[in-house]
Structures are given as structure tokens and as C-alpha cells.
Amino acid sequence: MTTTSPTTPSASDAPAPHLAGNFAPVAEELTAYDLPVTGTVPPELSGWFLRNGPNPRDAVTPHWFFGDGMVHGLRLEGGRAVSYRNRWVRTSTFTDGVPPRDAQGRRNLSAGVANTHVVRHAGRTLALVESSFPYEIDCRPGHELETLGVHDFGGRLTTAMTAHPKTCPTTGELHFFGYGGSKPPYLTYHRADADGELVISRPIDVTAHTMMHDFHLTERHVIFMDLPMVFDAHRRPGMPYRWDPEYGARLGVLRRDDPHGEARWLPIDPCYVFHALNAHDDGDQRIVLHVSRYPDFTGRQPSCLWRWTIDLASGTVAEEQLDDQYCEFPRVDDRLVGQRARFGHATVAEAPGTGHIPGALLRYDLETGAVVRHDFGPGRTPGEAAFAPADDRPGGPGWLLTYVYDATTDTSDLVVLDAEDISADPVATVHLPQRVPYGFHGNWLPDPAR
Template sequence: MTTTPPTTASASDALPPHMAGNFAPVTDELTAYDLPVTGTIPPELTGWFLRNGPNPREAASPHWFFGDGMVHGLRLEGGRAVSYRNRWVRTSTFTEGAQAVDAQGRRNLAAGVANTHVVRHAGRTLALVESSFPYEIDCRPGHELETIGVHDFGGRLTTAMTAHPKTCPVTGELHFFGYGGPTPPFLTYHRADASGELVLSRPIDVPGPTMMHDFHLTASHVVFMDLPVVFDRSHPGMPYRWDPEYGARLGVLRRDDPHGEVRWLPIDPCYVFHALNAHDDGDQRIVLHVARYAEFGGASPAHLWRWTIDLATGTVAEEQLDDRFCEFPRVDDRLAGQPARFGHATTAELPGSGPIPGALLRYDLQTGAVVRHDFGPGRTPGEAVFAPADDRPGGPGWLITYVYDASTDTSDLVVLDTEDISADPVATVHLPQRVPYGFHGNWLPDPVS
């Protein structure tokens, strides 16, 4: 299956960094079967590896974050790479040119690009972007990742939805929030039960409209990050600007009192796109791990930091754990909100950063040890997702990621053994076209019958 090729810039035109090299979009939607494999795919891996990212249909976008969403999916089954396919998410913006804000300044929450994440909850697979409603896509056997349509929780969701919801592994609840817009409420906390019904929507007072990309969940708390990246419609490109005068703080809300007080604790000005994990440490301490930038939009890279909240004293201890650049941090999702010994992160180029040797990092959060997998010259990984080998949370498993090879302008799916990620890949699946650099995804194993 192919689409009409988009309009492309002439060779003489200077492309912005987010439209050059492997940041550039692909023009075709493909379906390919029985893909060639080097090595052996673990037979335990039966399901979909899905990853979302921006792929502007018109081959033009003012910012990396704004391209139309495209999901790349690889089906693994019985030790075989059964199929690969990539599909644009057919949002109303994609199909009808719908705008997020109309001429009267009213928001259309069904309009968006759904380009940031893809998650599963209560049997639905959702493509997400933080500026609008989710869109459901079809992963049932025999289907092609088609877009089913907008999902607003039966009309109960009245705000946008973060691209980084958290599923509690104990209750099955989906916790998330919505932010954005020039008028209050600037932040709303939501909770859906294990069946997918939206059961809680609670506005939270914050001083102004900031860009809140991620948050934290523990067994007992929700923690919000109110950081100094402030909405500014006049700002070129992204309508946000760095404003350290706004201040930075963490807001702690008890899960058993979702309409109760949010306790705000100051931290040093910084920005965080992505949280690794969080957990309670007794009754009065909360431990958070984040990929922290010294500021938003600057030249400084992100590093792994630990924040320890002391509720008894109302203070936050802030500590940098590593001096290596890292982004897209992930844990075994069965330990979301629980103590997790290991976390994983990616080292790779970002738009305008120039070439950075691509690697995956495995952090031992107890000992501080770091193990690195280097992919070799010109080979760059994306976010690596953990796929479990058995039913023990925190036990053995694999890291799965798409890897781009600049020397051949092709991409592979690579599987690494988490028990020895520095070793050669367990399996490398060779794909029929390159996968542009993108954002987030998940390993979605087939439900156990």
C-alpha cells in the first residue's frame, strides 16, 4: 500500500535539522511479511512492537513536535518477524485539515496529530499527543493499524490528555492529566479505572500555563512537575519560552485523597520531558528519577537525576547521578510506581545536536553502575522498550528498539538481552524501509487467553 508522495523541497533548499537526515519523513505506507532476521527472535515474544513519531504528510513542519503521527509496527510471533507496517494516524487534522483553535479562539480537542506515544489500556490501543484527545488504532489480528477514531472516554474527557499516562500495575487504573490553553484551569488530573471508564477529573490550581509533558506515579502519590516553560503564543516555533522567574516546583497529591490538597515543594529551575520512575520510600519520602535539562531550549543535554522528596521537612534533595547524555528513560512497566532496580535510557542525536554515538544505557539504580551497548558507527537507536521474559516484575527480559544505519539509509529492529546488554544483539530484524527518528512506543504482548 502506498500513498501519493508528499511535496518535497528541492535539493538546493536548506532543510531545518528536524527535516533532514533520518528526521525526514517517509512517503510510503508499507506492509511487508516474513522479514529477514539475523540471530534468533526469542519465541516468548508474541505481540506487537509499536512506536509513534512525527511524519509530516506534506514533508514540511515548523517544528519536530508538529508532524502528523505515524505508527510503525512490527509483529513478532513464534520466533518469526511476521510482518511490518507503518500507518499515519487518521486524525481529523490529517483527513480534514481540522485546526486545534478556531477563529474565535475555541479549542477543538479532536484536532491534533497524535504523534507522540502509543499505549494500551482496557483493551484499547491509543495514539497520543498532549494537545488533544487520543485516537484509537486497531491492532486486532487481520487488521492493519487502521485508525478507529477519536476516543474521549464516552464524552467524559473535556481536556487534552498527556502523552505519558501511567498504568498502576496493582489496580490497573490509568492516571493522566491535561494541560494547555490560555485560561484556567491550566491543569486537570484524571483517572480511569481498569475497565477504561473515566472516574475522576479534578482541576488543580497552578499560577500559569506551563508545558507539562510528564509526571510521576507511586503506590500512594501522584507528583506533578510545574516547571518554568511558559505558554507564549508570540514565541516562534513552539509557543513556549523558558522563564526561570516563574520558578520550579513539585506538587504532591495523595492517591487516596484525589480531591485533597496538592502540596507544592520548590526545586531548582530546570526542565524535564521524561520521568524514568518513582516510588515511595516509607511514609514520608518519595524518590523520583528523571532525565533533567538545566534549561529548556538551551544547548545543555539531559542527564539522569534523582529527586528525593521529604514530606516531613517539605524539602527536595536534588542529585545528578551520571554525566552521560540520556533521554527516553524506561523501566519494566510492571514496576511503574514501585521500587525498580534497573532503568534504561537512550543516547542519540536530537534535531540540531549533530552526530552523537548511538547507545543504550542500563542503570543500576541501587549501585550506580551503568552498562552500555554501542551500536557502532552511524547506527542510532530510538527509545528502547522493555519486554519481559517471564512473569517476575524486574526479572529478565529484552530491550527492543528501532536502529537507523546512516551508511545504508535503512533501519532494523534490534533485540538485546537485558542481562547482558553490552553483548551482541539477540536478534536483528531487517526492515523494508527506514524508520525516521520518533518518540515513544510499547511492546504489546498478546493477551493471555
């Protein structure tokens, strides 16, 4: 059933790479029920698989990162693929054309595209983009994926919110930050308690506005990445940042038990990191971080898995490349965020302008260094995979869920893999009623325990 068809994309003889192939947006919002499945959907899976990404309504945008947010959701329950739906996030920019800055150049944090991630905390499902406030979407039965409105933590949030907040599995707290602006403070650290109340907001001293997409959380520390992608307003309307290795690169360590204390900065080699895999404390003086690291931001070299080991006693960081395979969108079992996790996984897929890259998922054993690969076959490309647990043991068995695009048929599937045996054939393949364009991040949101 078609519920909405706002605008049909205009044709172009030579679309930009981020508007071509499966980067191109879809024009319709669909709802479909009782989807066909090859294999068997694990009956333990009861909930939503949601993934966000850019889907410009008018099929025109100067950069892949700037398209209107669209959430694609698949409902699994009782061994069935119950329904699929995709919905634009109705931000004020989408519905009313509200710009992110007013005539005087002041930021409107309620305006934005909410196109990067979708997370759940304290009973709220939030669509996120790092340049503005979150928008809450509705996952209740009968109201699936409708936009409820902007969420600013009861007026307490006064900065933008990162698209990569982290929930502490021990305390239930949500840790996040906001960055940007034309004057200090360029970075602000925030913490919300398990009930969703914003309880800490404090500036972090950095020397410039740099593009800070992700960060790290451990049981005792928060670690920021101040990397040499420096704001440059003259580069608009594209990405308003430039690669400046002379700026340097450093990690800022803040103790969680002293959230208003001073961040300690440690230098590293210039690089760029969009996404952190995980981090953990290793004794009293060491912190271990795993990242998908680019040597620069020129687009000429891919990202690979690296390990950074912070030695607080010496004030140094050991940097080690762990693999030479391209990887992005690294994830762990979310119940082990900030704790020692043996396994992580990452995606191998093309980005706009890179050309075709054989799509795969990688499973890393962070203790032994072993890597297991699942190749999806010719023309089949996965997105980010979310971990869905099979039981209540963090780091235990479960499944990886990802949307996979098939270029030969111009269709998409949801593929379910056994996380402990990802090289095996899929456990289930759910065939979707339309393709899902390449996008960014999402989550498996299990139904609350009854």
C-alpha cells in the same frame, strides 16, 4: 506491498534540521511480511512493537514536535518477524485539515497530530499527543494499525490528555492529566479505572500555563512537575513557550487516596524535564523520583540522570545528579511503574540541530549506581527502547526492543537486546523494508493471554 502513497515530499536545498537526515519523513505506507532476521527472535515474544513519531505528510512543519503522527509496527510471533507496517494516524487534522482552534480561537480537542506515544489500556490501543484527545488504532488481525477514531472516554474527557499516562500495575487504573489553555484551570488530573471508565477529573491549582510533558506515579502519590517553560502565544508558529527561570520550579504531591484533596507544592532548582524514569514511595514520608533532567531549556546543555528525594516531613527535595552521560527516553519494566525498580534504561541519540552523537543504550542499576552501555557502532542510532518481559516476574529477565537507524545504508532495523546483558551482541536484528525516521515513544504490546 504499497498500500498508500499520499504525497511525495518536496525537495529542499537546505531543509530545517528536524526535516533533514533521518528526521526527514517517509512518503509511503508499506506492508511487508516474513522479514529477514540476523540472529534469533526469542520465541517467547508474541505481539506488536509499536512506536509513534512525527512524519509530516507534506514534509513541511515549523517544529519537530508538530508533524503528523505515524505509527511503525513490527509483529513478532513464533520466533519470526511476521510483518512490518507503518501508518499515519488518521486524525481529523490529517484527513480533513481541521485546525486545533476555530475562528473564535476555541480549542478543538478532536483535532491534532497524535504523534507522540502509543499505549494500551482496557483493550484499547491509543495514539497520543498532549495537545488533544487520543485516537484509537486497531491492532486486530487483518486491521493492523488502522485508525478507528477519536477517543474521549464516552464524552467525559473535556481536556487534552498527556502523552505519558501511567498504568498502576496493582489496580490497573490509568492516571493522566491535561494541561494548557488561556485561563485557569491550566492543569487537570484524571483517572480511569481498569475497565477504561473515566472516574476522576479535577483541576489542580497552578499559577500559569507551563509545558508539562510528564509526571510521576507511586503506590500512594501522584507528583506533578510545574517547571519554567511558560506559554507565550507570541512565539507562534514555532514552539509557543519560553524559558523563564524567574517563574521557578516545583513539584506538586497529591495523595492517591485523597484525589480531590490539596496538592502540596515543594520548590526545586529551575530545570526542565521531558521524561521521568520512575518513582516510588520510600517509607511514609519519602518519595524517590528519577528523571532525565536538563539544567535549562536553551538547548545548549544535555540532559542527564538525576534523583529527587522528597521529604514530606520537612517539605524539602534533595537533588542529586547520578551520571554525566547524556540520556533521554528513560524507561523501566512497566510492571514496576510506581514501585521500587532496581534497573532502568535510557537512550543516547541526537536531537534536531545537535549534530551526530554516537548512539547507545544505557542500563542503570539504581541501587549500586553501575551503568552498562551498548554501543551500536558507527553511524547506527537507536530510538527509545521498550522492555519486553521474558516471564511473569516484574523486574526479571527480558529484552529491550528498539528501532535503529544506519546512516551508512540509510536503512533501519529492529534490534533486540538481552536486558540483563545489554553490552552483548544483539539477540536478533530484524531488517526492515524502509528506514524508520527518528521519533518519540512506543511500547511492546504482548498478545493477551489465551
